[in-house]
Amino acid sequence: MAAERRGPRLLIVPAADRCVGWALRAANGRPLGVGVRTYRSEDELSDAVRELIIERAALRCSTAQAEGRQWVWSAYLPVRSTRPGAASTVPVARSARGYLRRDQCQAGVEGFLSGLQWVGQELRRSGRDGRWPL
Template identity: 85%
Template sequence: MAAEGRGPRLLIVPAPERCLGWALRAANGRPLGVGVRTYRSEEELAEAVRVLLIERAALRCSVAQSEGRQWVWSAYLPARSTRRMAAEPAPVARSARGYLRRDQCQAGAEGFLSGLQWVGQELRRGGRDGRWPL
């Protein structure tokens, strides 16, 4: 178990064209996952992360091999539409790196989900007052 206040952190990362993204890092700095979208403001980013943390129990991960034959995972939130022809859900997060084996990739996805759960619980307990970096 991690020491008080020590655990995964959500970080703001700069993106092209003056945008922002996010990354989830383990307490030791190892990347656990990254957001797929970029945002034009810190407020927009904070709202997207807030929704991600609230809906984290609904996240579903899929594992696939990339063109480079490395294993990667993507995390999806369910589509929020009642239309019959709703678009396929887009990923909200992905692995921060490729893996050599499928089982390593699946473990990476599980580590991401656990890290996100930890961050959500810390915020719920009032850790860091909701400020970045989390």
Template identity: 85%
Template sequence: MAAERRGPRLLIVPAADRCVSWALRAANGRPLGMGVRTYRSEAELAEAVRELIIERAALRCSLGQSEGRQWVWSAYLPVRSTRRAASEPSPVARSARGYLRRDQCQAGVEGFLAGLQFVGQELRRGGHWPL
């Protein structure tokens, strides 16, 4: 029997109005990031997560301070439409918590990206979609 690999995992998170979202957790349960959007079904959620994992190299992350003066990050995929209304990118993921210092927030971004990388590698090894 092969040993089970431990590492980051994606979880389905219930949201309002019978919708669902996702969260990325480290092997020790520490939150690495979470989805911004909610989805009407697990199938819709799985498709969005597939896109995120496949397109993770195109993610652009920005850091800023919240109203409570904590550092937070957001991750954006490039806009794929020529429609004028789609010119402003909207975040697909964000930090699961606030950080006291900018360098801690940057480390949080790096942990999130490494977690996505791990999930992507597991899928290439023949693993199942995490949702």
């Protein structure tokens, strides 16, 4: 029997109005990041997460101080439209918590990106054709 590989996990998170969202957790349960949008169905959520995993190398991440003076990060996918003014300022993911220092926040970004990388590799390895949940 092959040993089960432990690593980050994408979780389905219930949201308001019978919608769902996602969260990325480390193998030890520590939150790595959460999705910003909610989705009407698990199929819609699965398609969005699949796109995020496929496009993870193109993510643009930024850090800023929130109202409570804690540092937070946000991740943005590139805009796919050539229309003037089509740039989206809504992130696809954000930090699951605030950080006391900017360097801790940046380490949180790196942990999130590494987690996405690991999940993407696991989806390919498992032969699930990029389908989630894992």
